Every structure is written in C-alpha cells, then in structure tokens.
Amino acid sequence: MSAKAFAGMFPVLLGTILLVSLVVTSIPVSWYASLFRGNEYVNSVIGSLLGSVSAGNPIVSYIIGGELLERGVSITAVTAFLVAWVTVGLVQLPAEIAILGKRFALYRNGLAFIASIAVAMIIMALMRVLSYA
C-alpha cells in the first residue's frame, strides 16, 4: 500500500516542484512582500485564506511554505498557510458535508480557519520567547 500511495504522491510532488520553480523564477520577491505587507495579524489571515483554498498532500504545502519563507514572507503567515492547508478543506467540503453533515462540516471548517490564525500567533509568540531565552 505504501508503494502505491507513494507512487500516487510522487507525480504530484514533481509537478508541484516544477510549478513552484516556475512561480519562484517568474514572480519577483517584491510581489510576495506586497501580498503580505500588512501587520502580522493581517498576514496570518492572508496565509490562512491561501491555505484554505489550496488542497493536496501536506508535503506540497511544506515545499511552497519553505519557498515563501525563503522569499521573505514571515513565519507567522507561512504557519497560518501550512495549518490552514491541512486543517481547512474547502475542496473536500462537499464530501465532508455529504458524509458528516452540513452543520458539523461548516462549524468544523470555520473553527479550523480561526484556529489556523491562532496557531500562527501562538507559534510567533513562542518563537520570540525562545529567541530571547
């Protein structure tokens, strides 16, 4: 099963690295700075929104998040992006509603969106505390 799962994942990884490489070499660093130019709260909301509408294997979000970080995007925004990617599922929402119920799915995804921002804020605070220690 693992070999099959990995075989299914590998083309997606290759395709994603290809696309990320294209985006990174095509879009100037200043564009990322302009997208995430608000304060840490606004940046984390933008990161969460981007993560919520994205879908795919978590490993893909690590690759994109890592490249964003290298392009100067803050760790708070990247954390919100990573957490929302794996906990908020707008793409899977119809399936979740159909199987687990509309009320549950909407509440769960709404709370997960808020939680992704909260996680980013907590991580930022903890990283600051640890850097001073």
Add this chain to the structure above:
Amino acid sequence: MHNKFSPRRISASWYYLITVVLFYIGLFIFVSDRSTAAFGLFIEILLKMLPVFAFVFALMVLSNYYISSAFIMKHLERKGARKWLYAIIGGVLATGPAYMWYPLVADLRKKGLSDGLTACFLYNWAIKLPLLPVAVYYFGIQFVVLLMIVMIAISIVQGMTLNAIVK
C-alpha cells in the same frame, strides 16, 4: 474504501504531472529563458529533496505495516477523558487522505462519538509523522516540535468549542 480511491488518485496524479510538463514545453517554445531558469531551479530543489523523499517512503512503509484503521477505530470508541488522548493519537497515526476516514468516522458518530472528538481526530490527522522530515528540512526541528505541540493543544480546544456550540 482505500482501493476504490487509489487507482483514480494515481492516474489523476500522472495527468497533473503530464499537464505541467506540457505547459513547460509550451513555455519553452515561446519564452525559453524563463522555462530554462525554472527547470534549473526544479533540478536544484529535487536533488536536495531526494534523500528526504527516500526517508519519507521508509516511514510510510513502516506506519502502514504496523498501524491499521481497525486498530485506530477500536481505541476511538473508548469512554472517559482518555478518549481525547485516543482521538489525538488516532488522528496522528491515521494515514491516507482525510476523506478516506469520513465514512469510518461517520459510522462511529452514529455509535455516539461526539462532534468534538470527531473534529479533534480530523484536526490531528493533519500531523503526518512520516512527512515530518520534509517539514524539518524546510522549517527546522524547533519550529516543527512547537507546531505539533500547539496543534495538538488547539485540537482539544477546537473539539470542546464544537461540543459547546452544537449542544
């Protein structure tokens, strides 16, 4: 359930890669310098990531061999405060796409699993142990450990909040 989804996912994955490669070829014809630079970066990232991919594959083999879905579901049915612990551990150990777990979790909800525990389980599914080497590679061990701890804590808060809302 898993077998039903796997072949579709695999073929869709290859279609995705083929589409991206065709896009690159098209781009090379019209803007060759841009696609050449992008392909150079692709090779650079891929070479750095290959050892990590090998490690991830080994971890996936081990987790799939030792942890079954029946084992996880059995522990989610337990009573008392420990059920939160089992929801967390079950979510962390759960492999495969999240939607694969929806029918199994829906079945447990019919048997009395609360909305909060269900949400807690699905939240912790996001923590993928076999993929952690990639996360560590990009963000460092300190960040990844902090993220795991905070996400686990938040999963309980989220579950309890959901229970309070739907009461």
